[in-house]
Amino acid sequence: MPTPPVSSVLLIWRPGHYDWNGTGYVWVGGQWVERVGHETLWQDGYWQRQGASYVWVPAHWL
Numbered sequence: 015m016p017t018p019p020v021s022s023v024l025l026i027w028r029p030g031h032y033d034w035n036g037t038g039y040v041w042v043g044g045q046w047v048e049r050v051g052h053e054t055l056w057q058d059g060y061w062q063r064q065g066a067s068y069v070w071v072p073a074h075w076l
Contacts, residue, residue, distance in 0.1 A: 021048075023048050023049070024049040025046040025048060026046070026047060027044060027045075027046055027047075028044055028058070028059075029058055030042055030043045030044035031070070033070060054076075055075065055076040056074075056075060056076070057073060057075070057076050059071060059073040
């Protein structure tokens, strides 16, 4: 995880992940995101099984 940028707002790290682009998996790099105006818990993105396949659930605030 890289060092956070200098910022006047609270930041939280959203880690990178692999995402399906229709023909193959591509890496989506992590990034720092503002926490201001959101709830207090951050859920990282994850793969969730739905029937016989998996779908990507993006990171989001709880």
